[in-house]
Amino acid sequence: MHDVFLTGREPEKRTERNVAPVGIGRSAQERRRRAAENPWPPRWIRWLPPALIGVSMFLDQVTPPYYFFGTLLTASVVLAVLAYTPLGVACTGAAGCLVLALTEAVKDNVGPLTVTTLIVLAVITVLSVALCALRFRIEKRFRRVQTVAEVVQLALLRPLPAQVGPVRMAGFYRAADDEALIGGDLYSVRRTPFGIRVIVGDVRGKGIDTTQTLTTVLSTFREAALLQPTLPQLADRIDTALKLDRDNSDLYPAISGGPPVSASPNGPEDAVTPEDELFVTAILLEFPSHSHEVRILDRGHQPLLLVGSGGTTFVETENSLPLGMGDLLVEQPRTTTRAVRPGDTLIAYSDGVTEARDRAGAFYPLRARLQAHCAGSPQPCFPDEVIDFLQRDLARWAPALTDDVVAIALQPVPPAPDV
Known part of the structure; x- marks a missing residue:
């Protein structure tokens, strides 16, 4: 196992496991499998x-x-x-x-x-x-x-590859609506000139009604991630796109999920009520190509978890307002830079994970469950192993999930030494 972190290559026996689709691709594959196992009519x-x-x-x-x-x-x-x-x-x-x-x-x-x-x-x-x-x-x-x-939904939330550049990854996604592949949670990974950039977020609301806002965020991220040199500038670009959607909600009322916004003599901003606000809690990550660190920008999202040899801990960041509320910011949010050691795995997730309840009404203790699972292993956990455990354990804890759920595990791979 030590050779994995020295060379950046995994053992051959893991190859087949890594080609399986992850993220929403895993959800689509599981839905097809359930349909094949339980055909209708019986x-x-x-x-x-x-x-x-x-x-x-x-x-x-x-x-x-x-x-x-x-x-x-x-x-x-x-x-x-x-x-x-x-x-x-x-x-x-x-x-x-x-x-x-x-x-x-x-x-x-x-x-x-x-x-x-x-x-x-x-x-x-x-x-x-x-x-x-x-x-x-x-x-x-x-x-x-x-x-x-299904094709449209897979185009919005594309299946994650097992590895992008120097970052291994795995994830699972489950929409609150059983008949839909996507809901109000989102993720995207982009290879850029500045490194591997990742966004994991949660649109206000849940279910299929949030699709238009989700589309705005993902399309803007995929374009701006290639052009904006810093994460705060990337977040600003998404803020602007959401503001344009909000200002045009009188033309396209379905964007906000509510009735058309009435005109106001003081401008469109004064016409927007809290019920019409469009915002997305999100965490943006950047993995530089040749550096053992990760840059993090937290826009009102769940705290990032780090699973490593030192246990399972929350990553402290400067929390800011969600995306879509950039015009309310007093100062520019700052990026947190965190060193990443070989074997460390970062987990970004939505509140659908931590707010999942068991039959007694208790919330899912994400950090404690991951700590107990990974502490018993003498070797570092790979992203697919963490996600497989998390998906099974969450299903056992809360058989009926009432909110959209996304969890993405990311593990930087040290570069192979020059021969």
């Missing part, structure tokens, strides 16, 4: 229509002639709509009609009731075939819309 439903036809035939044979079980055949056709194709539904209805006619003929009990039941069964079969065809059309359209939505 596979056992496919056996119900023939089972009902068999039961109807059996009961009709072992009971006296005045008992009639032909109505079970109607139920078999209705269930076939959920389990089969339109052709399968038609075959089920035809089989039901044939079984009913044969069993009643064998019992020499063909009468008005049998004829009426056959007519009703035939009509229900025709209607069920049409309904099944409509179901297939709706499902096809839904899958197309779901695929487009």
Whole structure:
């Protein structure tokens, strides 16, 4: 393991593990896996229509002639709509009609009731075939819309690579809305001339309604991170973009999630109420390419955690106002520079992690749980190991998460020595 930190290379046995998608890519992969493991409709439903036809035939044979079980055949056709194709539904209805006619003929009990039941069964079969065809059309359209939505969401919050430049990373993301891949939390990693830059943030509000603000922050960060020489200047650029969104909320009311802002004679700033404010708590990180340190700018976000040989500690930074409130700042926020030793892992996360509650209402003790997990290991924890533990442990602590959750683990890799 010491060779890892001397050479900057991991053992070969970790290669396959590192190519798995992380961040929102991991969420998308897990959702596909759950859908494959729990298909709808369940596979056992496919056996119900023939089972009902068999039961109807059996009961009709072992009971006296005045008992009639032909109505079970109607139920078999209705269930076939959920389990089969339109052709399968038609075959089920035809089989039901044939079984009913044969069993009643064998019992020499063909009468008005049998004829009426056959007519009703035939009509229900025709209607069920049409309904099944409509179901297939709706499902096809839904899958197309779901695929487009997933592509758009993956374009906003792109899957994290296992390593960018000299920084290993891993993360997981879970939206409060189970039907969505993204919510109000955000992250992004960018290779820039100034080093590897990272943002992890939390938009005011939660769920899919925050997508427009999330889009503004991410698109601005990805552009400005390449151009702005310092983290405070980068944050200023995001502040300006959010202010423009806020000032234009009367033209695009969905941006603020509320009603249009009424005009004010004193300017648009006076028309904005606290309910209409757009802000994002965020932490910005910069890992210089050839330096054993990290620069941190905290804009009202959760404190950064450092997991290393000295235990699990919070990184002290100068906390400032969230992004989007830059016009209220009295002075420019200052960047904190922190030395990073080989094996140290930095963890940025949202309040969805620390505010997750168990059944008794207790908050998730992030620092204590990570401390207990990493203290028992004689070797430094890699980012993917920390994230795997955190994801499993958080799910055990709070099975039902009510807020968006993001956690990103980052570990600088010492440069390989010159040979």
